[in-house]
Amino acid sequence: MSTALEPFDFAKTRLYVGDDLAEGAEVVLDQGQTHYLANVMRKSAGETVLLFNGRDGEWLAEIAKIGKKALNLRVLKLSRAQTITPDLELLFAPVKKLRLDFLVQKATELGVSAIRPVITRRTNARVKQDRMVANVIEAAEQSGRLDVPEVKPEVRLDALLAEWPEGRRLIFCDEARDAAPLAEALEKSDSDGPWSILIGPEGGFTDEERETLRGFAPAIAVSLGPRIMRSDTAALAALAVFQAVKGDW
Amino acid sequence: MSTALEPFDFAKTRLYVGDDLAEGAEVVLDQGQTHYLANVMRKSAGETVLLFNGRDGEWLAEIAKIGKKALNLRVLKLSRAQTITPDLELLFAPVKKLRLDFLVQKATELGVSAIRPVITRRTNARVKQDRMVANVIEAAEQSGRLDVPEVKPEVRLDALLAEWPEGRRLIFCDEARDAAPLAEALEKSDSDGPWSILIGPEGGFTDEERETLRGFAPAIAVSLGPRIMRSDTAALAALAVFQAVKGDW
Numbered sequence: 018m019s020t021a022l023e024p025f026d027f028a029k030t031r032l033y034v035g036d037d038l039a040e041g042a043e044v045v046l047d048q049g050q051t052h053y054l055a056n057v058m059r060k061s062a063g064e065t066v067l068l069f070n071g072r073d074g075e076w077l078a079e080i081a082k083i084g085k086k087a088l089n090l091r092v093l094k095l096s097r098a099q100t101i102t103p104d105l106e107l108l109f110a111p112v113k114k115l116r117l118d119f120l121v122q123k124a125t126e127l128g129v130s131a132i133r134p135v136i137t138r139r140t141n142a143r144v145k146q147d148r149m150v151a152n153v154i155e156a157a158e159q160s161g162r163l164d165v166p167e168v169k170p171e172v173r174l175d176a177l178l179a180e181w182p183e184g185r186r187l188i189f190c191d192e193a194r195d196a197a198p199l200a201e202a203l204e205k206s207d208s209d210g211p212w213s214i215l216i217g218p219e220g221g222f223t224d225e226e227r228e229t230l231r232g233f234a235p236a237i238a239v240s241l242g243p244r245i246m247r248s249d250t251a252a253l254a255a256l257a258v259f260q261a262v263k264g265d266w
Numbered sequence: 267m268s269t270a271l272e273p274f275d276f277a278k279t280r281l282y283v284g285d286d287l288a289e290g291a292e293v294v295l296d297q298g299q300t301h302y303l304a305n306v307m308r309k310s311a312g313e314t315v316l317l318f319n320g321r322d323g324e325w326l327a328e329i330a331k332i333g334k335k336a337l338n339l340r341v342l343k344l345s346r347a348q349t350i351t352p353d354l355e356l357l358f359a360p361v362k363k364l365r366l367d368f369l370v371q372k373a374t375e376l377g378v379s380a381i382r383p384v385i386t387r388r389t390n391a392r393v394k395q396d397r398m399v400a401n402v403i404e405a406a407e408q409s410g411r412l413d414v415p416e417v418k419p420e421v422r423l424d425a426l427l428a429e430w431p432e433g434r435r436l437i438f439c440d441e442a443r444d445a446a447p448l449a450e451a452l453e454k455s456d457s458d459g460p461w462s463i464l465i466g467p468e469g470g471f472t473d474e475e476r477e478t479l480r481g482f483a484p485a486i487a488v489s490l491g492p493r494i495m496r497s498d499t500a501a502l503a504a505l506a507v508f509q510a511v512k513g514d515w
Contacts, residue, residue, distance in 0.1 A: 100492075119368060126495045127503060160493045200449075200510035242515035243349075244409045246375045253499070254376060254506035261449035261507040266491035 030058055031067040031075070031158045033165055038073040042092040043081070051088040054080070067096060071164035074099040100163055103264050104211035106131040107256065108177070108187075110218035111142040112249050120249040121149050125156035125166055127256040128265060133169035135177055139220035144171060174226060178233055182211075188259070189215045189230045190251055191238040192222075199239040199255060203262040206237065214259065216252040279307055280316045280324070280407045282414055287322040291341040292330070300337040303329070316345060320413035323348040349412055352513050353460035355380040356505065357426070357436075359467035360391040361498050369498040370398050374405035374415055376505040377514060382418035384426055388469035393420060423475060427482055431460075437508070438464045438479045439500055440487040441471075448488040448504060452511040455486065463508065465501040 032054075036044045046054065054060045062080050068090065069075045075097040082089040107129045111117060124132055132153070134144045149168045157165040181187070186208050188199070197205075215230075222230065230236050241251055260266045281303075285293045295303065303309045311329050317339065318324045324346040331338040356373050360366060360383045373381055381402070383393045398417045406414040430436070435457050437448070446454075464479075471479065479485050490500055509515045 115364070116368075119365075123496075123499045123502075126493055126499045128491065128493055160495065162493055198510065198515045200515070240515065242377065242509055242513075244375055244377055244411055246409065247372075250372045250375045250502070253372075253502050254509075257503035257506040258510040260491055260503075261447065261510070264491075266447045266449070266489065 029065070029067045029077075030054065030060070031069065031161070033154050033158055034068050034070055036070060038068055038070055038076045038092055040092060040094060044068060044078065044090040044092060046088040046090065048086045051084070051086060054088055055083050065093070066090070068092065069163050072099065075163055097163065102128055102130045102162070102164055102166075104130050105256070105259060105264060106133060106169075106211070106213040107252060108133050108135045108213050108215040109252050110135055110137050110140045110216065110248060111144045111171070112219070112247075113142045116247075116249045117142070117144060118148070118152055120252055121152040122156040123253050124256060125153045125162070126160045127253065128162070128260055129166050129256060130164075131167040131169055133177075134171035135215065136171055136173045137218050137226060138223045139218045141218070146170065175229075178229065181233075181235060185211045185213060185235060187213050187215055187230075187233065187236040188255065189236050189238055190217065190241055190255055191227065191230075192217075192245075193227070193238075196238040196240040199241060199258050200262050202237050202239045203259065206263075210263070212259070212263070214252070214255050216248050216255065219248050278314070278316045279303065279309070280318065280410070282403050282407055283317050283319055285317075285319060287317055287319055287325045287341055289341060289343060293317060293327065293339040293341060295337040295339065297335045300333070300335060303337055304332050314342070315339070317341065318412050321348065324412055346412065351377055351379045351411070351413055351415075353379050354505070354508060354513065355382060355418075355460070355462040356501060357382050357384045357462050357464040358501050359384055359386050359389045359465065359497060360393045360420070361468070361496075362391045365496075365498045366391070366393060367397070367401055369501055370401040371405040372502050373505060374402045374411070375409045376502065377411070377509055378415050378505060379413075380416040380418055382426075383420035384464065385420055385422045386467050386475060387423075387472045388467045390467070395419065424478075427478065430482075430484060434460045434462060434484060436462050436464055436479075436482065436485040437504065438485050438487055439466065439490055439504055440476065440479075441466075441494075442476065442487075445487040445489040448490060448507050449511050451486050451488045452508065455512075459512070461508070461512070463501070463504050465497050465504065468497050 068078050077093045077096050078090040081091045111134045153166045317327050326342045326345050327339040330340045356378045402415045
């Protein structure tokens, strides 16, 4: 679905920006990124960093001017061509703060293209959209990705299923023990995607929710083995197995 | 390698104990577990919990007497027979505090049989053995496992390889891009184990360490895809893929 990235320069600071990137372009960083480069990373004019925007590949850029509230970069040359991340969405019942931060970061490292909180009957955590966005950007910068996962607004499970896009498959991790193992289910499926993976809340889906999901045509119920996992563990495990079997590993 | 566990009673508190378990046996809890059952879980005499010791299966037990510093349980009957966890050891360069707690908990949920910190050239975190032991026990109690992973003492990479047991295979996650993908390497291998998975430190192995590992006969170099992962993410991803391909999922 995707080819391996070229090796990239670990030593270089990487920044995600919204601007178009091309040779000779000028990029002006906002106050937050200016503070990060100038004060945290202690960069000076003339030093170089890497920029990516999810569209134009990764570019080497030189610091042209450092001000108090803005920093000007001049784009020098392409370092890696844009690659396409497989369409793999993580739908998850929110977990609490620190576990959510880690989940969002690690899902980004594992190559999700989108994340979306799903509210179920037994969900009792809420999420902060802007915090998730900050987390996916930081993780994308550090992981060498050339794009940033989309952070979709939270949705109730019933509304999610009612508006389900045609052609998209839904892998749903079922705690009932008769579902097929995830790797086997993926190998058997002839679908090339797009895919979504749905992980329930710590307390599990209700019987009614499970029945609805079992009867939902695009859904495949899968098992993640004999042990009970916390929902953030289950999400990461399912993403890793997906990438190994159907994804870009 | 193992069969699915019988479904177990989610509502029941589960405790790991050192005592032998058999019908009619009396188990006396220490002060810590007494406090947990009496004050945290607010259990009274006559209520039941589940006990396991890694050898005799899981047993239903009734609280016979609650004292200030000890609690007496009477073992009633077997609820699940003992199962054997596949021999899968996680060798990891330590990460820092909270990430280490999560890693150890999640590795337990993912079914490792042993964990062991490995000191490499670029390792800069240290571990607390007793904290890891507390974490694996708690995670085992919550995950429905019938055993607790062994927590082995930390070891230097060179000493680890020098004393390597015959017949054990070593999966080593190599950041160089020419290694085989993990799932493919596992499917090709005709070994039934035992297996160890080695994850390097955040800064990676040194060139010298990588050369040593590449030349080490029991080792298989594998790739975990095109993105750079933090070492705790890589450890969890490798364990999940192992369980899906060679393990007990």
